[in-house]
Amino acid sequence: MARDLDGSYQPNAKARKQQEKDLRRMEFRRAIESYSEQRQLLRDIVDYPELRDITVWQVSAAASPKNAPQSR
Template structure:
């Protein structure tokens, strides 16, 4: 049985929106990766900075894993 035009049209719109959302998420991931890579390249000239970032990252992750007190 054939679907009414409105149902087919809304299904097409929904599928296109989902495809657009996936495409944008993929694009954001690529842009984030590119930005991080560029930052790493720019900070590679400063070896002391990587040590600071390591200690900041390890202390931040330690704070996130702590359970809140009641």
């Protein structure tokens, strides 16, 4: 691990590439989990005829972290 005189970590190229790879892997995993949760929610609401018009896009918009209230 390369450290500057002030003690901050400066990753080398190999470490940076691994970090980027890990970030992409986590984004992919989150996308899979989100898709799985959306499908489960749609399966859960299939028994309610008044909710049958809800689409995957509406579910994903409601479950999106962007739409969640931010705590300060």
